Amino acid sequence: MQSMPQTSPTKWHLAHTTWFFEEFVLKKFASSYTPIDERFSYIFNSYYNLVGKQLPSPQRGLITRPTLTEVREYRRHVDEALFELLDSDVPAGNDELFNTIEIGLHHEQQHQELLLTDIKHLLWCNPLKPAYNESAREPGRAHCPMRWHAVNAGLYEIGGTGTSFCYDNELPRHRVYVHECEIADRLVTNEEFCSFIDDGGYNRSELWLDEGWRMVQEHAWDSPMYWERQDNSWSTFTLHGQQPMNPHEPVVHISLFEADAYARWSGCRLPTESEWEVACQSLPIEGNFMESGSMHPVETNRSTCMKQMFGDVWEWTGSQYRPYPGYQVPKGAIGEYNGKFMSNRFVLRGGSCATPKHHIRTTYRNFWNPLARWQFSGVRLAREGNS
Amino acid sequence: MQSMPQTSPTKWHLAHTTWFFEEFVLKKFASSYTPIDERFSYIFNSYYNLVGKQLPSPQRGLITRPTLTEVREYRRHVDEALFELLDSDVPAGNDELFNTIEIGLHHEQQHQELLLTDIKHLLWCNPLKPAYNESAREPGRAHCPMRWHAVNAGLYEIGGTGTSFCYDNELPRHRVYVHECEIADRLVTNEEFCSFIDDGGYNRSELWLDEGWRMVQEHAWDSPMYWERQDNSWSTFTLHGQQPMNPHEPVVHISLFEADAYARWSGCRLPTESEWEVACQSLPIEGNFMESGSMHPVETNRSTCMKQMFGDVWEWTGSQYRPYPGYQVPKGAIGEYNGKFMSNRFVLRGGSCATPKHHIRTTYRNFWNPLARWQFSGVRLAREGNS
């Protein structure tokens, strides 16, 4: 089932990630491949115009057939053909083939995350509020004060180095001048965000971007998505069901507008994506990822200089998503992947608790519409240097 | 799944009809009854405001839990409690109890029909166009010319007689003056409707009610719902899948506006509901109902004076749905059943190929928004007397 136009049914995610391999790998490189059903090319295409017409995304929930069993058969069918292809003589030295498969694997990782965020939204729409994972969570008590990490002004290089896989939108690696600034060493917590709410944050137009203020009024936003207040205390819907709010966990499920308003309220601002990347270039990729099984961001009391840069929540930056200088769109339909969304999106960095660990990188650029809230999105503060 | 706001998922129909018995019978008459889940009272209420708030109908598709298995358990639980109640001492002579159960049974029959029309719509939304019933249909060749049946002017009585069950909106039986007119002895066929299309019927504003003309333009209507033209021949989607159109079958899945425009084009008009009822007061309830298994209207070559008055398709009348003189709304929530829809609905008569045979009566008043097309709705012509 599909709970809103932006989400997709679980069955569709399963089929679409397989469709990617069928369409871009098998149809191109496996000369003897026979599709299980030609019509899947239409119904499981997401938005690749160059591949042909697509089922409009709000109608993905209507595909009662093929059934889940048939989709699993489809996945098996394509997997087998892929293994066969890889065992054949063809691929030796075929860079395009291997590159496409690599993209397909990363693409599937992305959908592993979406699958969880979409299920969460669907279950929340059900007035019975069922849990995805019935096992209880043990909320932690750890907490640490926020400290500032200085970034010196200067010319830096950001973007993919070409030594390992990255998406086209992380290229080319290029120079950028970064101004002196400071970046918080941890994420903003629920407790801190509550202070914003208690201070009338959602009622003060001067804290908001104009479009954000309109959202607040049209949709009566008064707290992050999934929050619910009862008898003066907050609870929140998680993949473990409705839970009391843990004050020290990172705030999550906020739009860019809420992240931005919170930052303004606290006398700070959001980091740009350059600042963010520069601040973590030397850090190891460690954090609370999908593999932890927490399915929710967690509090931190680590002693490292920068905390929660990876995992937990995607961090909204103050940078709109635009091409890097010299960016080239890859040829063919695969090139529709990243370039065409470069308007009205803001960049998010660092991955979340629903991101597979091996999917994330320092240079990774995620991007969403600034009003999106159903992803695991949160906020880290920045401010001018010497402020 | 739910394919549009006006339809409901199969699982919801199953649960809602059971909810009716729980809410109006068990909670009232079975003192020891314990609901399986108190929250079902909310999610399976359709539109009874007096019972409490309801899940908005467009969100019925979001209830992934309870599962189908749990809904079946809910049905079993309620059925058992009902049998227990009927076996107890309480009911003897309790007219209100028996009346409510009787309404509940008729209510369930209505949903048996909706269940089929909603499934048909859902399967049609799937670009793969799967069939509900895979077995082939043998299209008939029978055909007979249309003849006119005269109705004499005079005072008549219409409405429920009180000797057997009827809904409140069929009461009270009352006098009505009917003017001299003639009514067609059979339904309009696909072939006849094609002549209307070929004559530019969908492009000629003068044939349409103003609201109908707006629908034609906004939704680019150019044929009945479920029709598709390919290489100059029509096919139509049925519960047996996509099928070539049978010219002699009754045209079906048309709105009031199309029925009305067709009638005007042919120099006739729609019968009023009084005329329709007067014309069939002495006829037996026979026809192509759900029990035939055809799941589609069929052609006729019967020799009876009036053909297809019952079953096949609901017949749009030219009467807007309003209360009969002296109509009384039943007390309590059960009274929300029929009275509150008495604006912007037209009356349809006679039942369809998806209606259970024992559900229909001569006096039965069905009613839909004039733009509805996903029911099995068709048209029978009438004209002034001596015309």
Add this chain to the structure above:
Amino acid sequence: MQSMPQTSPTKWHLAHTTWFFEEFVLKKFASSYTPIDERFSYIFNSYYNLVGKQLPSPQRGLITRPTLTEVREYRRHVDEALFELLDSDVPAGNDELFNTIEIGLHHEQQHQELLLTDIKHLLWCNPLKPAYNESAREPGRAHCPMRWHAVNAGLYEIGGTGTSFCYDNELPRHRVYVHECEIADRLVTNEEFCSFIDDGGYNRSELWLDEGWRMVQEHAWDSPMYWERQDNSWSTFTLHGQQPMNPHEPVVHISLFEADAYARWSGCRLPTESEWEVACQSLPIEGNFMESGSMHPVETNRSTCMKQMFGDVWEWTGSQYRPYPGYQVPKGAIGEYNGKFMSNRFVLRGGSCATPKHHIRTTYRNFWNPLARWQFSGVRLAREGNS
């Protein structure tokens, strides 16, 4: 200016009524007539599809040119051509010509009323709430209790007699069986309607038709249009500006849904149009019309048996607007006048304080969408006989 899609600018009303004479009289009967501007045929056509395409009605407010001066010149030009035609030899005995001119005059009277209701709406949209007529109103103190007037059951004739002008939708005169009932001898007053409000009328779903209840919730209706509550007392916007509410004046600017809910709340119902017409067949056409200059309904203390049947407010009936038995649409574009609106409209009877006196008749059938509130529409009660 145009304050909503349903209203028209004053300048447009002035031009459109003249367009009617140009299009249906001069272009047809005055062979030497030369239009002042061929394009007026497009921009001043309201909804006559057979005459050609029209400017969409919500865009009437965009016609800054021609200017008001030019429109007045257009009116003078057409008037002169009409007088010339009437002075010529042609018309003698030309029934079609005279009939069309007669319709054109009645058409212009209708727009005289709309011109006032549209101006009222426009001025009300202005937060400065300017008055159309600055002179003060002297609110009356008269008041009389409501009495019931009995209508006997029987066969009656209603509709135009053909002895004087009427619209096509009032024809043919025909028999109708009316059931015994009683009709209130005066209109419902503001004071009475306030009791409905104070009793929670706008919050009780069981009093409302389903569509009406949706309007109440979507638009947060809590009182008639133009009403405003301040410090526990009501005032209302009139063509004389904002005024304290006079408790004994008829309630006005209510939708069919509000009229119907009020009637249900008071244990009564709306009269059908047959009942209404039968009840006033012998009454003279007297009342508070446009000519009185009041521009608002007024209280009554007349001693006549039936009061306020004509003038003051259009009275919602419980009858949806449908053709009379044997109704014939006039040939040609003029036939688009009344027939095509015969769905989702309710009949209103009796004229209002903005209706020219010579425009109204006992058999006159006005019709509006049941949610319309900006006309001078009110309510008179009826109930079953012997109730």
Add this chain to the structure above:
Amino acid sequence: MQSMPQTSPTKWHLAHTTWFFEEFVLKKFASSYTPIDERFSYIFNSYYNLVGKQLPSPQRGLITRPTLTEVREYRRHVDEALFELLDSDVPAGNDELFNTIEIGLHHEQQHQELLLTDIKHLLWCNPLKPAYNESAREPGRAHCPMRWHAVNAGLYEIGGTGTSFCYDNELPRHRVYVHECEIADRLVTNEEFCSFIDDGGYNRSELWLDEGWRMVQEHAWDSPMYWERQDNSWSTFTLHGQQPMNPHEPVVHISLFEADAYARWSGCRLPTESEWEVACQSLPIEGNFMESGSMHPVETNRSTCMKQMFGDVWEWTGSQYRPYPGYQVPKGAIGEYNGKFMSNRFVLRGGSCATPKHHIRTTYRNFWNPLARWQFSGVRLAREGNS
């Protein structure tokens, strides 16, 4: 009158610019000032939430009163009070007062431009297509080939210098690293844009940003706004009325999406705002501004190195509108001016044929929603260095 929510009536522009002086200057600095009407503070406020509630902008067209005469009286009243204030002792050395007046003057210049673009849109909505300026235009024949101007890689400074007036969003002046690139020496012409159209530009999804492609499909865009094709040749609506298209004039009235798609089609891209500013830092402010009276962009055959950088059309850049590093929102309501629109806007540079000459600067940052087309907006190409 108001032709769409984004535009305003002429009368409103006249009153709103005066309101700015009343609200921010007189009410603050002129202790004895008496407003002509307290309610103007509400109806002529555009979007300053901190000043109080505003009339929703789509309703500006409804203010029939005050009349134009009264608005002129309002302007005179405020002007006199301003002169009186400036003649008094107060202002000497009052920087805040003088700064606010200066902003008010620039604010009024902006509305002088909007006044023309809004009138153009309104007249175009009228099917009679009247001209604002009846005098004929003499289309020029000049034409020159496009050449590329190189920008060297390096650290540059951009933004206001503080030596003369600029808006807050042009501050602070700051360093930026610019990559090697080339910028076209003139604007894209109608003839060139026609080649894009003829090459199927509006039908090829791969040329468009995703949001742009959606606009193309939803609104059936197939050419710039105001263009009309008849018998295979294009004409365009101008403030001089409908005119044949001049192939050598700059293309105008295109959205960011069209500018971007055109650039992609031609193998180039849009310049960033940094590149644009760096490329013209040494140029004099010369061009086709409002003062020329042309009211439309004109062709060029100047021999200067960079042509049409100022005037003619606002040039879409590839930069989304975001704050400069270290940007500070001014205190108070005046600070609502620029900062709150920093999402989903793209920067435009250089002014247009409707911009007052003294309003524009090299550092000026205009910003619009990427789908806006009714401003005088066009496109200049850029490409990577050595390409």
